[in-house]
Amino acid sequence: MDLLIIDDDIVDRMAAVRTLKETGLQLREVRQTASSAEGIALALAGDYDAILLDYQLPPSNGIEVLRELRGSSDFSTAIVMLSNSHDEELALRCIEAGAQDFLMKSEVTASRLKRAVLLATERHQLERQIRDNNEQLRRLTECDNLTGLTNRYFFEEALKDALIHAEREQRELALIFIDIDRFKTINDSYGHDIGDALLRAVSRRLEEVVGKDDKLCRIGGDEFAILTHALTDINQVRLLVENVSDSLAAPLDVDGKSITISTSIGVATYPDCATDATGLMRSADVATYRAKTSGRNQVQY
Ligand code: GH3
Numbered sequence: 001m002d003l004l005i006i007d008d009d010i011v012d013r014m015a016a017v018r019t020l021k022e023t024g025l026q027l028r029e030v031r032q033t034a035s036s037a038e039g040i041a042l043a044l045a046g047d048y049d050a051i052l053l054d055y056q057l058p059p060s061n062g063i064e065v066l067r068e069l070r071g072s073s074d075f076s077t078a079i080v081m082l083s084n085s086h087d088e089e090l091a092l093r094c095i096e097a098g099a100q101d102f103l104m105k106s107e108v109t110a111s112r113l114k115r116a117v118l119l120a121t122e123r124h125q126l127e128r129q130i131r132d133n134n135e136q137l138r139r140l141t142e143c144d145n146l147t148g149l150t151n152r153y154f155f156e157e158a159l160k161d162a163l164i165h166a167e168r169e170q171r172e173l174a175l176i177f178i179d180i181d182r183f184k185t186i187n188d189s190y191g192h193d194i195g196d197a198l199l200r201a202v203s204r205r206l207e208e209v210v211g212k213d214d215k216l217c218r219i220g221g222d223e224f225a226i227l228t229h230a231l232t233d234i235n236q237v238r239l240l241v242e243n244v245s246d247s248l249a250a251p252l253d254v255d256g257k258s259i260t261i262s263t264s265i266g267v268a269t270y271p272d273c274a275t276d277a278t279g280l281m282r283s284a285d286v287a288t289y290r291a292k293t294s295g296r297n298q299v300q301y
Pocket residue numbers: 146179180181182183184185187191192193194195196199220221222292296
């Protein structure tokens with residue numbers, strides 16, 4: 001095991017090293033530092049199995065060090081907090097700030113320290129796994145499997161939220177539906193897998209065009225939607241729609257095949273077309289239908 005001790009008191013550090021040697025843990029490296037700043041740098045740069053972190057670390061303290069370490073996305077190491085005071089509230093605050101265990105220095109024995117280090121690493125691994133699982137679950141529920149874009153359910157939730165803000169701030173919104181023309185013939189000519197790859201290629205193109213504040217989603221099938229609330233007037237919306245249309249009109253490289261598509265686009269704006277999410281979705285849908293029935297490859301407002 002590689003361990004790091006951060007403690008400003010040399011006597012306590014030496015005692016910790018001595019006790020660690022008595023634990024029977026397979027120790028490869030036990031690095032020590034008296035400074036919280038150096039401790040943070042070492043912890044972030046190294047690959048330690050666990051850190052023994054003193055709470056009293058003037059001019060800082062252990063909780064501040066914990067917060068700084070846990071605030072870094074690259075940091076992932078178990079931490080056992082050590083303190084001179086027997087303070088349950090402090091122990092709780094340390095756990096809340098990201099420590100896996102809390103020990104009073106006066107009560108540290110080899111067997112206690114061994115158990116704390118092993119339990120902390122195990123608990124930390126479990127916490128990490130739960131976090132990863134939650135993130136995966138979030139991605140699975142929010143994203144469309146094929147393209148990785150937001151799915152229809154979460155898009156509609158975002159639209160409802162955006163409408164509340166737009167009403168409060170007296171701002172306009174635009175909802176843009178994009179439907180690939182005669183997509184069925186692409187499936188029929190090239191096969192379903194190429195059809196899937198084309199949908200992914202279209203998604204990447206759209207991601208390049210939309211602004212960072214815009215929401216992009218795959219509504220379903222060969223239909224995509226953009227919700228934009230960063231645009232202040234209809235001319236800006238028109239410009240975005242033109243960019244979308246031009247970008248998708250350029251040939252797409254789909255698994256080594258160059259495929260050119262056209263799209264029918266329908267635009268609905270808040271508050272002109274509708275004031276609620278269902279109404280706005282319907283308006284954009286009707287505009288898209290008009291683009292289809294008027295000969296495809298065009299935009300309808
Ligand atoms: P139009 O121009 O009138 O919109 O014609 P279209 O062929 O694009 O539209 P239609 O709605 O008739 O057909 C959409 C096709 O999209 C039918 C369906 O098989 C296909 N599709 C839907 N989801 C997927 C998918 O996830 N992958 C693939 N490859 N095809 C899909």
